[in-house]
Amino acid sequence: MSVDVLEENLKDLTLEACHDHPTKTKEELALEFFELGNKKELSGLLSEAIGYYRKAYKLDNYVDRSYRNKLVSESDKSDHGASTGGVGVGTGDGKDIVIQSDIINRRNQERMKKFMSKVNIRELLKSYQFEEYKPYDEDEKILINILPNDIILNIIKVLIQDDLKNWLNFCLVCKKNAYLGLFETISWREISRKIYLNQYYLKQNNNNSDSLHTIELYSNYQLNYEFNSKFHKNWLTLLKEKPFIKFNGIYISCVNYQKEGGKAEFSSAWINPIKFITYYRYYKFFPNGRFLKLLTILEPSKIIFKLNNFNNWQKLVNLNNEWEKKVFQGEWFIDINESNNDNKLICKSEGMVLNYQFIDEFKITSSDKYHRFNKLEWIKMKYIKYDQESENVMNRGGGVGGERNELGLDEGEVGELSIDNERFFKFHRIDEKEVDELVKNYEKNKYLDAVE
Numbered sequence: 453m454s455v456d457v458l459e460e461n462l463k464d465l466t467l468e469a470c471h472d473h474p475t476k477t478k479e480e481l482a483l484e485f486f487e488l489g490n491k492k493e494l495s496g497l498l499s500e501a502i503g504y505y506r507k508a509y510k511l512d513n514y515v516d517r518s519y520r521n522k523l524v525s526e527s528d529k530s531d532h533g534a535s536t537g538g539v540g541v542g543t544g545d546g547k548d549i550v551i552q553s554d555i556i557n558r559r560n561q562e563r564m565k566k567f568m569s570k571v572n573i574r575e576l577l578k579s580y581q582f583e584e585y586k587p588y589d590e591d592e593k594i595l596i597n598i599l600p601n602d603i604i605l606n607i608i609k610v611l612i613q614d615d616l617k618n619w620l621n622f623c624l625v626c627k628k629n630a631y632l633g634l635f636e637t638i639s640w641r642e643i644s645r646k647i648y649l650n651q652y653y654l655k656q657n658n659n660n661s662d663s664l665h666t667i668e669l670y671s672n673y674q675l676n677y678e679f680n681s682k683f684h685k686n687w688l689t690l691l692k693e694k695p696f697i698k699f700n701g702i703y704i705s706c707v708n709y710q711k712e713g714g715k716a717e718f719s720s721a722w723i724n725p726i727k728f729i730t731y732y733r734y735y736k737f738f739p740n741g742r743f744l745k746l747l748t749i750l751e752p753s754k755i756i757f758k759l760n761n762f763n764n765w766q767k768l769v770n771l772n773n774e775w776e777k778k779v780f781q782g783e784w785f786i787d788i789n790e791s792n793n794d795n796k797l798i799c800k801s802e803g804m805v806l807n808y809q810f811i812d813e814f815k816i817t818s819s820d821k822y823h824r825f826n827k828l829e830w831i832k833m834k835y836i837k838y839d840q841e842s843e844n845v846m847n848r849g850g851g852v853g854g855e856r857n858e859l860g861l862d863e864g865e866v867g868e869l870s871i872d873n874e875r876f877f878k879f880h881r882i883d884e885k886e887v888d889e890l891v892k893n894y895e896k897n898k899y900l901d902a903v904e
Contacts, residue, residue, distance in 0.1 A: 455491050455753060462488060462504075470511055482512035486519050495751045498708060498728040580631035601632060608633050612642045616700075640687035647696050648675050650739035652785040654798065667785045669741070695795040695816035695825050697784065702756050703735040703828055703877040735799070735828070735877060738762045743784050745801060745812075748775040752880070757890040760882060768894060778804065786816070797828060809836045814877070828877035833869040 462484060465473075470481045489504030508515045585594045596604070611619040623633030633639050651670045683690040711727045734746045736759040744759045758768040759779070771777045782801025788794050795816040803810045814828040 455488070455495075458484060458488050458491075467507065467510055470507075478511045479515075479518065482508045482515040483518050483522065485511065486515045490519070495706070497730050497751060502728070574635070577631055577635035580627040580635070583627040583631065585626060585628055604629075604632055605636065605638050608639055609642050612639065612646060616643065616646075637687060640691060644679075644687050644690055645672070645675065647691070648694070650699070651696055652741045652783075654785045654787045654789075667741070667783070692824060695786065697737045697786070697797065697816070698826070698879050699737055699739055701879050701881040702752075702759065703737070703879050704752055704756075705733040705828075705875050705877040707731050707733070707873055707875050709873045729873075733874075733877065734759060736760065737784055741783055741785070743782055743799060743801070744779055745782065745799070746776075746779045748778070750775050756880070756882060757887045757894070760887050768891065782810075796831070803835075807838045809838070810834070811836065819878070826879040830871045830874050830876065833871050833874070835867050835869060837865040837867070 462481075465481070470478050473481060485504045485508035489501045489508060492498075492504060493501035512518065585597045587594050608619060608622065611622055619633065619639070623629050623639075648670050649672060652667055653670055655666055655668055678694070679685060679687065679690055683693065708728065708730050711729050731747060731749050732751065732755070734744075734748070734752075734755055736744045738744075740762065742762060744762065744765060746755065746759065748755065755776075758776075759765055765779065769776050769779055780801045780803060782799055784797065784799045786794065787796040787798055789796075797814040797816055799812045799814070801810055801812075802808075811832075811834040813831040813834070815831055816825050817827045817829055818824045819826055
């Protein structure tokens with residue numbers, strides 16, 4: 453059951469109504485409250501999670517054990533099936549079973565990582581060079597066998613241009629596809645072109661132009677030059693080392709921090725209550741050099757499908773909702789000064805305050821070697837203030853005009869904002885089919901919308 457449906461069913465239930473519920477026991481309702489609290493906690497909404505946890509424990513003191521037993525039961529069914537002969541959930545202490553299961557899973561993951569670290573993937577793929585398509589049944593004919601490798605490589609090129617997910621799925625079908633799609637140079641070359649020829653860079657002008665810097669779309673000539681001179685004619689190395697912005701998803705920062713609240717009037721409490729502050733920042737980048745950004749309390753399931761399309765986001769965003777209407781547009785580019793190692797991202801946009809331009813500076817980093825350039829770490833959050841009648845005031849929508857300083861930023865009074873409570877952004881891939889379905893439901897007014 454989705455979070456929205458679960459919350460819709462439970463949010464108006466009082467404890468009295470739970471005890472007198474016509475179809476469910478209080479233990480079943482406690483389990484649902486606990487599950488909803490867990491999902492809210494994972495989304496970063498700690499205040500809401502605490503409220504649901506509190507209701508769950510008031511209905512059932514052992515609801516945490518019931519929830520663990522449910523997770524173990526679902527895990528056993530999915531991992532082992534009905535006939536594995538494993539340990540039954542109904543025997544022994546549920547907590548002990550969960551602990552044992554967690555230990556086994558962690559050990560298996562550690563063994564797999566240790567094993568994978570010893571495998572030379574490139575050598576393994578190279579060993580598939582002379583593999584052929586083999587049918588399950590010897591009498592069965594595989595028509596793709598008659599195609600030469602050049603045709604299959606062209607199919608791979610088409611898949612890369614269409615969707616990298618389709619390309620990867622095709623490569624994982626068999627050993628021959630793995631060799632052609634993951635070892636041969638053509639895949640990494642096409643992926644590099646697809647990614648980097650849509651990146652914008654801040655470049656220093658060497659000509660006699662009045663502007664010291666310009667923002668330009670990366671050219672095929674520049675890409676080939678770097679490929680030959682800097683990355684030793686290795687496209688895969690280029691992809692691993694040259695940072696880039698991703699467009700097939702959204703960057704999300706979930707911010708949580710505690711703040712001391714105020715005591716009620718005439719309160720005899722010794723300490724002040726603690727408030728949990730939770731909000732999200734969203735960045736959605738587009739290949740046209742523009743982006744959409746939003747600061748809101750609304751969780752990702754309510755927002756990401758509304759920002760997915762640069763041309764129709766205004767039709768989906770509820771401009772009457774205080775937490776949705778603050779979507780701002782701007783332009784982004786990567787500063788390629790040598791001191792930045794090509795990983796400094798600059799995002800300039802409008803904001804809530806007139807005559808101000810806001811500049812967010814990030815460092816593009818990776819979570820690990822398997823998730824490349826999927827994080828944006830804060831460097832600075834700056835603003836530029838203009839006089840009301842200044843000709844340099846940017847046009848609404850994040851446009852750029854006027855003179856530029858040595859950083860490529862418009863002239864004006866510059867200041868910095870605090871980023872003490874801010875957290876890094878992490879990239880989340882968006883499933884286009886799921887987004888399309890959400891958009892259709894939203895347009896039909898069937899989607900459970902956010903806080904009114």
